[in-house]
Amino acid sequence: MTITETRVITTSGNGRAASSVGQRRRRYTEDQVPLKNVIWRMVAGAVVLAIFVLPYIIMFFGSVKTKSQIRSVDPTYFPVEWNWDNYIKMWSTPETPLPFNLMSTVVIAVCATVLVLLVAMPAAYYTARFKFPGRMVFLFLVIVTQMLQPAVLTSGLFRQFNWLGIGDTWTAMILVNAAFNLSFATWIMHSFFAGIPKEVDEAAQIDGAGRLTVLFKINLPLVWPGIVTAIVFTFVSCWNEFAASLVILSTDKNQPLAVALTKFVGQYETSWQYVFGVSIVAILPVVILFMMIEKRLVGGLTAGSVK
Template sequence: MTALTSSTQPTSTDPATSARPATPSDQRPKRRRKRYTEDQVTLGRVVLRMAAGFVVLIIFVIPYLIMFFGSVKTKSEIRSVDPTYFPTEWHWENYINMWSTPETPLVQNLISTIVIAVFATLLVLLVALPAAYYTARFRFPGRMVFLFLVIVTQMLQPAVLTSGLFRQLSFFGISDTWLAMILVNAAFNLSFATWIMHSFFASVPKEVDEAAQIDGAGRLTVLFKINLPLVWPGIVTAIVFTFVACWNEFAASLVILSTAGNQPLSVALTKFVGQYETSWHFVFGVSIVAIIPVVVLFMLIEKRLVGGLTAGSVK
């Protein structure tokens, strides 16, 4: 009986604890931290990247938009005291009239630019491709010296050597010709293309070549059917940089090509800038036309570049 009574009695508590009043921190509800899911974090990063890319795009596109709007304005509107970004009237006839201006034959200039850029690029690929493959696959005496001399030529620009190039080409009787500019452009872009493709060929294991040779493939078969699909991104890079450099070349063309019809668009563009007056609407129009082939090239090359990146893993 005594034990039962003692078990039913309430337990004593600490007087100090029972006498302490509740503080505001005890009464405040606990806040739960908001945890972001992995999908939300990924979505936020994607949005930030898209916003940053959009800002960069606007910064790069604005000059081209100004140039485009200027190409459909009149000369007086461009030289107005209070010019506007958007034309008051759209003069699309500027793109037609600029081809028949007395300053320069733009049709012939466009043909010259295409011929020089295309054939110079093909010549660079024809020479740089086997050179890059050989230097990447074989160890021969003077290999490092050869590669060093190749990269040293990048320090020499056509603007520095124009007088010497002019005398040399005149000696061979090919100055003021397309052939002269094809050789000059190919020579000054050959070293860059060789180094780019050399690094890609060197990244391909030699065991790939040895396995193909064991199966009976010759050296040319190994180069074109085995290595080229693996190094296609390097070839595309060499094509793009070589073509753009040849397309935009100015200094050597200005000195070597004296006939107006043989000059490329980069030189013909200066004919609209006079001492007392400048036809800015034609300058902008010719610039837009000169940009289009390069943009088309990048659009065509993009798919090839992606295909080249995955060709090695698929095969």
């Protein structure tokens, strides 16, 4: 009995000290990371970075090699002779009019992205703010369209555009890219609009703001991360679209870079130095876009994960 009491007294007497030790341990765990863990994280990050970056490095080295170096019996990763003229010659090759292909890619991607925003933004706002008959059916059909890809519908789209008289035109590809990216953009922005309390809209309307004013001046600044996310994914999808462009666009000057790239791959000979060079040029705008809006894109992808 005496021993038990002594233990209780000792424990209660040292409670304040034990509490301070626990606080120090928690503070150490939260504020300081052991050096060993930091090193392992750096090594793991370097390995992952190398896995993703190495193909692009090899592609860049291939773009500055000569054809003989690439087709050598004993090839090397690093160029023996740096042939920077490949980036100049590829713009005037007889295989394809590359400057027109780049212009076609930019026009189709930008116009399709703008069209998606103009349609998806009010659609997402209306479905998030108003409950109307058939609302869930409409949202369900928006998801269903995600299961349909341009590659599956290319033959039907080809006949339809020819019947409308817009076959083999930029207009046809703008409509195709906009249609197949509209559902994703609508769902992304719908979730962001739904996360804004309706009281925000009501307060603005009490002050005399109309629906358009509430949408553009009140809601858009709050859902900007979601809009940036929709812009990036729509633009990248339109920029890399291949299957529908290959079927619908038959004129060399109207085809985007994704299709023009295949023209350097022949039946008996392939100009790999130009394939690598055009690939580098094709990925640069996307990389620059990601670098410019990376912070807002991360905010859009992680928004709503913590309440």
